[in-house]
Amino acid sequence: MKVLVIGSGGREHAICWKLAQSPSVEKVMCLPGNPGISLEEKCECLNERIDYKTKTDRNRVVEIALNDGIDLTIVGPEEPLVHGIVDDFRQKGLRIIGPEKAAARLEGSKDYAKTFMAKYGVRTSFSQTVNHYEEACKSIEQLSQFPIVIKADGLAAGKGVYICSSKGEAKEAVDELMNKGKFGESGKRVLIEEFLEGEEVSVLALTDSKVIVPLLSSKDHKRLLEGDKGPNTGGMGVVAPNPVMTDEIYNDFVSAILNPTLKGIKASGFDYRGIVFFGLMVKDKRCYLLEYNVRMGDPETEAILPLMASDLAELFLHTEQSKLDETRLKWHPGFCVNLILASEGYPNAYKKGKVITGCDRSIVQDESKVFFAGVGLNDKSELINTGGRVLSVSSTGDDLESDLV
Ligand code: AMP
Ligand code: GLY
Numbered sequence: 236m237k238v239l240v241i242g243s244g245g246r247e248h249a250i251c252w253k254l255a256q257s258p259s260v261e262k263v264m265c266l267p268g269n270p271g272i273s274l275e276e277k278c279e280c281l282n283e284r285i286d287y288k289t290k291t292d293r294n295r296v297v298e299i300a301l302n303d304g305i306d307l308t309i310v311g312p313e314e315p316l317v318h319g320i321v322d323d324f325r326q327k328g329l330r331i332i333g334p335e336k337a338a339a340r341l342e343g344s345k346d347y348a349k350t351f352m353a354k355y356g357v358r359t360s361f362s363q364t365v366n367h368y369e370e371a372c373k374s375i376e377q378l379s380q381f382p383i384v385i386k387a388d389g390l391a392a393g394k395g396v397y398i399c400s401s402k403g404e405a406k407e408a409v410d411e412l413m414n415k416g417k418f419g420e421s422g423k424r425v426l427i428e429e430f431l432e433g434e435e436v437s438v439l440a441l442t443d444s445k446v447i448v449p450l451l452s453s454k455d456h457k458r459l460l461e462g463d464k465g466p467n468t469g470g471m472g473v474v475a476p477n478p479v480m481t482d483e484i485y486n487d488f489v490s491a492i493l494n495p496t497l498k499g500i501k502a503s504g505f506d507y508r509g510i511v512f513f514g515l516m517v518k519d520k521r522c523y524l525l526e527y528n529v530r531m532g533d534p535e536t537e538a539i540l541p542l543m544a545s546d547l548a549e550l551f552l553h554t555e556q557s558k559l560d561e562t563r564l565k566w567h568p569g570f571c572v573n574l575i576l577a578s579e580g581y582p583n584a585y586k587k588g589k590v591i592t593g594c595d596r597s598i599v600q601d602e603s604k605v606f607f608a609g610v611g612l613n614d615k616s617e618l619i620n621t622g623g624r625v626l627s628v629s630s631t632g633d634d635l636e637s638d639l640v
Contacts, residue, residue: 236548237304240265241296241320242311245608245627246533248272250309250547252604253540257548264303266296270618271594271607271626287315293323300329307551308332313530317343317390325506330555333509334529338500341511341527345426346388348527355499358491359524360516362428364388371409374427375402384428387412389421393469398430431525433518434479437535438488441550443557444507447497451542451566452480453535459582468582469624472574473538474635479517488515488522496527508554534627537606538573541629542566573629578609581623591618591625603630
């Protein structure tokens with residue numbers, strides 16, 4: 236089988252690496268991928284830039300899949316999904332993993348997701364959606380408890396969430412989103428949300444709209460520095476499974492969040508054959524859903540896939556063929572820790588084009604694995620940094636402590 240993976244980050248590297256291990260996979264193509272992914276066995280990157288907002292560009296991806304005889308496509312990032320790439324593929328009879336465009340709104344609009352949660356009884360924090368700046372300020376004026384969370388309704392590359400500790404800060408955030416247009420259309424509508432103090436847990440699950448199968452839980456560490464300090468980032472490292480996820484908490488997650496979500500997917504009549512990512516907050520032993528994503532997490536994927544003993548290609552095929560009820564997931568025992576190496580200055584401005592040494596096939600040692608993200612080649616074909624998060628290392632072990640030595 237020939238598979239196509241859309242995306243270019245560490246998550247896509249991990250997906251390509253895991254798919255290439257499947258005996259049924261003869262070739263993995265990655266669009267556009269990165270030079271680190273090209274080092275993997277069976278993997279080839281297609282260096283084309285696609286604007287997923289435009290139908291012509293999405294059709295170009297359909298054309299690539301048809302011309303290259305791709306049997307199955309996996310979409311890494313949210314953008315192609317929100318713009319309807321799954322619908323484009325399925326209309327041509329091509330196999331693809333992901334939700335149809337209507338269901339991708341669960342990530343594409345936080346207001347839509349909140350309405351869905353309320354309708355199907357998924358436990359979440361209180362929130363109010365506002366459409367005008369004046370309306371937002373009026374609501375903020377009435378608040379007495381802080382901090383409060385202000386969120387852009389639409390996609391904002393993980394940066395549209397503000398934790399505000401005063402009325403002034405909240406109004407500033409709303410001004411940035413609604414008046415100054417920091418995230419364009421995505422911030423024209425805003426959610427004012429109750430702040431929940433607790434422990435975060437990420438759970439990725441596969442669904443074929445009939446059943447939903449959770450993968451191992453994980454914990455993303457969003458702050459830049461050691462000891463949960465510094466600014467928020469796209470994620471600096473992950474631990475899997477998440478030690479917070481005891482049996483008791485897991486059972487609460489299943490009854491308060493997982494099952495009602497599946498009920499909602501069924502009742503909405505969605506063609507959802509893909510991944511549901513639950514961003515949870517655990518407070519007083521109860522799970523609250525902060526957000527849905529409709530794709531795998533980055534860097535969660537880099538910590539979860541090294542622990543997977545099942546054949547990922549087979550799992551995705553079963554998802555696409557609505558045969559998940561026949562699937563039993565297998566995991567290696569122990570833990571995985573994924574640690575990100577970022578460009579100096581990230582998440583603010585940083586210099587690109589610095590040469591990275593010591594990275595070739597031979598760096599795959601023992602229980603550790605390097606996944607490349609923001610990397611490219613210079614005109615001497617040397618590996619250079621091109622993004623904020625450059626690469627990450629995933630290590631597995633029997634317990635968390637031995638990983639951290
Ligand atoms: P989201 O994109 O909605 O997952 O939010 C990004 C991050 O903001 C989360 O991972 C949390 O760290 C934080 N966050 C979002 N919503 C809340 C909330 N209601 N209470 C506390 N923290 C939140
Ligand atoms: N690590 C969080 C995300 O992928 O959205």
